[in-house]
Amino acid sequence: MRLFLAALAILVFAPCVELQAAELRGTGDLGIVIERASGSLQVIDVTARRALGRVEGLGDLSHASAVFSPDQRYAFVFGRDGGLSKVDLLSRKLVKRVMQAGNSIGGAISDDGRLIAVSNYKPGGVRVFDSETLAPVADIPARYGDSGARSKTVGLVDAPGRRFIFTLYDAGEIWVADFSNGGGPAITKFAGIGDLPYDALITGDGRHYIAGLFGEDGLAHIDLWAAEPRVERILDGYGRGEEKLPVYKMPHLEGWARAGDRLMLPAVGRHEVLAVDADSFQEVGRIAVHGQPIFAVARPDGRQVWVNFAHPLNDTVQVIDVPSQEVVHSFKPGPAVLHLEFTPRGHEVWISVRDSDKVEVYDTRSFEKIAELPMAKPSGIFFTARAHRIGL
Amino acid sequence: MEPVRLLTLSLAGLVVLAGMPAYAGEVPPERAAALSYLVRQDCGSCHGMTLRGGLGRPLVPEALEGAGADALAEVILDGIPGTPMPPWRGQLSEDEALWIARALKEGRIE
Numbered sequence: 001m002r003l004f005l006a007a008l009a010i011l012v013f014a015p016c017v018e019l020q021a022a023e024l025r026g027t028g029d030l031g032i033v034i035e036r037a038s039g040s041l042q043v044i045d046v047t048a049r050r051a052l053g054r055v056e057g058l059g060d061l062s063h064a065s066a067v068f069s070p071d072q073r074y075a076f077v078f079g080r081d082g083g084l085s086k087v088d089l090l091s092r093k094l095v096k097r098v099m100q101a102g103n104s105i106g107g108a109i110s111d112d113g114r115l116i117a118v119s120n121y122k123p124g125g126v127r128v129f130d131s132e133t134l135a136p137v138a139d140i141p142a143r144y145g146d147s148g149a150r151s152k153t154v155g156l157v158d159a160p161g162r163r164f165i166f167t168l169y170d171a172g173e174i175w176v177a178d179f180s181n182g183g184g185p186a187i188t189k190f191a192g193i194g195d196l197p198y199d200a201l202i203t204g205d206g207r208h209y210i211a212g213l214f215g216e217d218g219l220a221h222i223d224l225w226a227a228e229p230r231v232e233r234i235l236d237g238y239g240r241g242e243e244k245l246p247v248y249k250m251p252h253l254e255g256w257a258r259a260g261d262r263l264m265l266p267a268v269g270r271h272e273v274l275a276v277d278a279d280s281f282q283e284v285g286r287i288a289v290h291g292q293p294i295f296a297v298a299r300p301d302g303r304q305v306w307v308n309f310a311h312p313l314n315d316t317v318q319v320i321d322v323p324s325q326e327v328v329h330s331f332k333p334g335p336a337v338l339h340l341e342f343t344p345r346g347h348e349v350w351i352s353v354r355d356s357d358k359v360e361v362y363d364t365r366s367f368e369k370i371a372e373l374p375m376a377k378p379s380g381i382f383f384t385a386r387a388h389r390i391g392l
Numbered sequence: 393m394e395p396v397r398l399l400t401l402s403l404a405g406l407v408v409l410a411g412m413p414a415y416a417g418e419v420p421p422e423r424a425a426a427l428s429y430l431v432r433q434d435c436g437s438c439h440g441m442t443l444r445g446g447l448g449r450p451l452v453p454e455a456l457e458g459a460g461a462d463a464l465a466e467v468i469l470d471g472i473p474g475t476p477m478p479p480w481r482g483q484l485s486e487d488e489a490l491w492i493a494r495a496l497k498e499g500r501i502e
Contacts, residue, residue: 036441062441080440103445121446152447169447198447198476214476246471246478249437250447311434312483336433354433 027072030089031341031383033352033359034064034077035376041077042375043092046343046350046383049361049371053092059083059099065106065254065380068387069131070113075382076131078107084118086134089384096134100127106254108158111390115179117156117164124150126166126177128185138185144171155200155211155253157391159224167197167211174200174211174222174231190231193220201253202391203263203278210234212253214268221281234281235265235274244269245292249310252295254391259298259322264305266293273307275325285325290316295339298322299346299364306349306364308337317351319367329367333360338378344385352378417461417490427484427492428502438476443501447476453499464493 029047040056058064060081067076074095077085082101087094103122109115115137116129128138142151151168159165162180167173172193177185195215202209211220217239221232251266258264262284263276273296275285291313298305305320314336319329336354343349348370351360359378361371386392419427431451432441438448449455456464468489471479480489495501 060440060442062436063446080446081442081444103440105446154447196476215474246480247476248434248478248480248483250476311437 025090027089027384029384030072031350031381032066032075032077032087032089033350033373033375033378034061034066034380034382036061036064036338036354036379037377039079040376041075041087042373043087043089044373049373051373051375055087055092055094057094058085058087058097061379063105066382067107067109067116067392068382068384069109070387072384072387074131075384076107076109076116078104078118080104082118082120082122084116084129084134086131098129098134100129100136105152105154106156108156108164108391110158110162110164110179111160112162115162115164117158117166117177119153119156119166121152124152124168124170126153126156126164128164128177128179138177138179140175140177140185140187142166142168142171142175144168144173154198157200157202157209157254159202159209160206160390165200165202165209165224167193167200169197172197174209174220176224188229190222190229193231194218194233198250198268199253203258204390206390208278210253210263210265212251212265212268214247214250217268219265232281235276235283238267238274238283238286239270242270245271247292247310248312249292249294249314251293251310259302259305262322264296264298264320264322266296266307268292273305273320287320287325287327289318289320289327290330296320297340297342299342299349300344301346304328304364306340306342308340308351311336314338331367339380341381341383344383350381352381354378417465417487417494419488419491423488424491424495425502427488428495431492431496431501443496451496453497456497459497461490461493461497464496465489468492 031044032041039058042054043052059079063080075087082104086096101120105119107118116131125142126140142153151170153166154169156166164177174190176188179185194213197211198214200211207225209222218233218236221234222229265274272286277284291309293307296307307318315332318327321328333353334356338352338354340351359373359375439451440446443451469481471477
């Protein structure tokens with residue numbers, strides 16, 4: 001009889017236990033890969049190096065990026081078409097989606113995880129939403145000059161103190177929107193930062209905001225820790241008036257660009273990565289590379305920087321050894337290497353290769369390829385570890 | 393080939409060329425498919441994969457109504473100095489640029 005009861009208990013409860021085990025899992029080693037042409041993404045298990053499933057219906061993801069909720073369960077995906085989508089990584093469901101503008105370029109999440117900000121080209125400005133409901137919280141039109149025209153906004157990041165910082169492409173201004181009072185934002189504007197700022201980054205400590213300038217050889221820098229923050233030009237004239245090479249794709253500054261005591265930045269119109277001292281912001285070297293760099297991403301330990309390139313040289317990835325500032329490895333995953341993302345401690349790197357419809361995983365020490373995952377026209381790769389990093 | 397005949401043929405060629413536009417804007421079908429892909433994927437970096445614009449202006453037919461195909465082809469080949477629009481000469485032939493310009497205006501980019 002007891003045996004029978006035990007057997008019955010197992011029959012009744014075992015499926016529940018199994019179900020629970022399937023549902024209970026951490027999200028700290030999950031991630032997403034954007035499938036840019038089909039408006040979908042794949043949820044990935046980074047440890048197992050496999051895809052868990054696809055989420056569809058995210059609109060135009062031809063230039064898409066994502067941030068994660070502090071609990072690493074939800075991804076907020078910013079589409080090109082102005083769509084803001086909230087995706088549950090566990091159920092792999094699209095939880096909520098709003099069309100908040102006509103044309104967008106990326107977004108950020110506040111330090112407390114409660115606000116989602118989106119950078120818009122059309123209408124130019126930043127809109128802010130509640131991360132729980134995606135209900136609108138604030139609208140910040142990027143008006144400038146006497147005409148009140150609206151500028152495209154780029155380089156939107158979060159900064160400590162419930163702030164968002166972004167750059168006005170057409171106006172050459174940097175704005176800081178401070179939401180620390182709980183109500184509408186207090187906005188501080190920095191004008192005259194330079195010509196055609198195309199993207200920006202904030203260092204991982206939340207101290208330095210740096211905007212790249214397409215129209216000039218130099219970058220605009222703000223030290224947010226200063227008593228009275230102001231814009232300073234750094235690397236002024238790094239091209240020294242030389243003719244620029246054609247730039248077939250704008251470099252991206254956002255990323256883990258700090259490597260040890262250096263910032264490694266893609267030059268514009270030059271086949272070089274610039275090494276900048278992270279304290280003095282003086283140039284300390286430049287590394288000749290294969291083409292116009294798009295992403296120059298530091299391995300999380302800062303020992304290496306991996307670089308991909310613009311069309312038509314986008315079949316190649318190069319690895320720079322930071323201490324020696326030399327290219328120590330070059331390889332060709334194939335045409336259209338669009339993005340790369342390191343595991344949080346840097347032992348592996350995932351690389352999207354659009355034209356061969358796959359993501360490749362490499363060991364960052366041996367440079368051996370360890371896995372390939374089929375994906376449809378993959379672009380951005382985002383791991384949930386970003387949830388706990390300022391500026392990502 | 394005899395020199396005289398070669399000269400005659402060359403002259404005939406020149407006469408034919410003189411009566412035509414500088415370039416025809418025609419490309420083989422497989423090249424057309426590759427160009428469509430290039431426009432969507434690579435021009436799309438700035439102009440949007442749907443060509444509705446991004447950092448660069450929209451390239452849908454309505455947005456290009458005011459521009460002639462020849463002028464657009466020139467922009468593609470030589471870029472617009474002082475803006476991020478790069479010159480594609482060297483990457484694209486004149487025929488290819490004109491094919492892209494016409495295809496954009498007619499909404500024929502696949």
